[in-house]
Amino acid sequence: MTSELVVDVQPKEISIALLENNRLVELQKEARNISFSVGDxxxxxxxxxxxxxxxxxxxxxxxxxxxxxxxxxxxxxxxxxxxxxxxxxxxxxxxxxxxxxxxxxxxxxxxxxxxxxxxxxxxxxxxxxxxxxxxxxxxxxxxxxxxxxxxxxxxxxxxxxxxxxxxxxxxxxxxxxxxxxxxxxxxxxxxxxxxxxxxxxxxxxxxxxxxxxxxxxxxxxxxxxxxxxEETGRTVGLLRDIFSPSFENIYVNDKETYNQIRNYVSLIAPDRKDIVKLYEGELPIFDNFAITKQIKSSLGKTVSFKSGAYVIIEHTEALHVIDVNSGNRSKASSDQESNALDVNMNAAEEIARQLRLRDMGGIIVIDYIDMDEAENRQKLYDRMRELMANDRARHNILPLSKFGLMQITRQRVRPALDIITSEDCPTCHGKGTIPPSLLFTDVLESKIHYLVYKLKIKKFTLHVHPFVAAYINQGVFSLKMKWRCKYTFQMKVIPNQSLAYLEYKFFDAEKNEIDLKEEIDIKK
The missing domain is CATH 2.40.50.140 (Nucleic acid-binding proteins)
Structure with a gap:
């Protein structure tokens, strides 16, 4: 198993993603203006x-x-x-x-x-x-x-x-x-x-x-x-706890944080310091390593896994509840018991990942699909223990109850990660009506005109949804080329998977966001 750490440093927060075999297994976000952290x-x-x-x-x-x-x-x-x-x-x-x-x-x-x-x-x-x-x-x-x-x-x-x-x-x-x-x-x-x-x-x-x-x-x-x-920053703190010879790369998109991590790795493993790499690509770092897509697909209320089955995850003040469903899964076998066991075993793998990914703690109750045979229930219990053996948080797993429920307690030292994956329309702000999408490029051009001639900013990047970026970049005489010839050749168009359709953001040369929200945007 290979492990990679990807660190996304933004002005307001730092996000740290741990990948195992290119699959997201841990995600931590820390607001840069919050001083409280474990160990302070x-x-x-x-x-x-x-x-x-x-x-x-x-x-x-x-x-x-x-x-x-x-x-x-x-x-x-x-x-x-x-x-x-x-x-x-x-x-x-x-x-x-x-x-x-x-x-x-x-x-x-x-x-x-x-x-x-x-x-x-x-x-x-x-x-x-x-x-x-x-x-x-x-x-x-x-x-x-x-x-x-x-x-x-x-x-x-x-x-x-x-x-x-x-x-x-x-x-x-x-x-x-x-x-x-x-x-x-x-x-x-x-x-x-x-x-x-x-x-x-x-x-x-x-x-x-x-x-x-x-x-x-x-x-x-x-x-x-x-x-x-003050305890070591969460990036170095996480690295301190999980660093292992299986780490192949640590990517960071910020020079200062890169130096901190490289210095730390130089102390604990001098021969491994070259695995720390400064990411300087144009794409957002999480988009480049396919992390944004995994976040969108893995952190919603409903999470799908193999063969159409899915789990529903609910959070309450007292506990976390997970319901396993077979969905529209179809198998050649008509044996309900083996079908339930197969779904449950695959669900256990996804649930073990979700516990680490969301850092869920306290009491977790899992409603698996009912199985009649005690041998199968024991298999599921053993499989869950095996999957959670590498979980660094202290935990305790109880066998399935007679109602088919599995109870888990997991150490909780910080709030569970709660990311809203659904998107409000950035144009109508949830009201349901928007201007013609055909005119969206005209809106973007007016913003570029305002940047270049009013704010006198000629070096900037425009982040838009990948579909919109593809439209702007298409053809030999693309819209991007026309805009660059008309306004400035120092403009770049970057596809950003974290943005909603018809949403846009402008960034200056120092990667600081330029706020171009005008009255016409706010009214809608």
């Missing part, structure tokens, strides 16, 4: 204690206060609270954690009133992003994640991933980390550290300790509430 560390203030929930609400600068449960304080909360208090008391001196004396662990069955007070400063980390009407979920057990290691301040414990099967390797890694880690720092050794040399692990450990030290410096100047450590 904040200096916050306790706003309210909720003894009934054994939790507190903390102000970290979000419109809704963040939620911090007593069990998320971490066993070493006494030590971290004392360290924070001393750090804020003397803002001219940065405390050294290796020289700090740790306090005893907090009580496992304690109450939030014993640990926190209203108005108290707390150092917290985002564990879950704001979802729906809820604020962020917090933890006071701070950690810094790397590719091979996770650094945990205020602890001395070294843990090794259970996915490493060799006891000899586990012992080697544990002894190695114990010998090089600083005092009062715990470490979790990740699965990908298996077989790595001392130098590689030591370099990453030093990098993570440096992150902690940089955070302490920022903490000295912080005002409440304040971001004191």
């Amino acid at each position: 560390i904040y200096l916050g203030r306790v706003k309210k204690l909720m003894p009934g929930l054994n939790a507190a609400f903390v102000d970290v600068g979000y419109e809704k206060d963040a939620f911090l449960h007593y069990l998320d304080l971490g066993t070493q909360y006494n030590s971290s609270a004392k360290f924070l208090k001393q750090s804020l008391a003397d803002r001219k001196r940065v405390l050294s954690l290796p020289k700090f004396n740790l306090l005893p662990d907090i009580e496992k069955d304690g109450t939030i009133n014993d640990a926190l007070k209203v108005g108290q400063e707390v150092l917290v980390q985002i564990a879950k992003e704001p979802i729906s009407s809820k604020g962020p979920r917090l933890t006071a057990e701070i950690s810094f994640a790397g590719r091979f290691l996770v650094l945990i301040p205020f602890s001395d414990k070294v843990s090794v991933s259970q996915k490493i099967k060799s006891n000899e390797e586990k012992l080697r890694l544990r002894q190695l980390i114990q010998s090089i880690k600083p005092r009062n720092f715990g470490v979790i050794v990740r699965t990908v550290a298996e077989g790595k040399r001392v130098a590689e692990l030591n370099n990453e450990l030093k990098t993570l300790v440096k992150c902690w030290e940089d955070m302490l410096v920022k903490l000295q100047k912080a005002k409440l509430p304040s971001l004191v450590y």
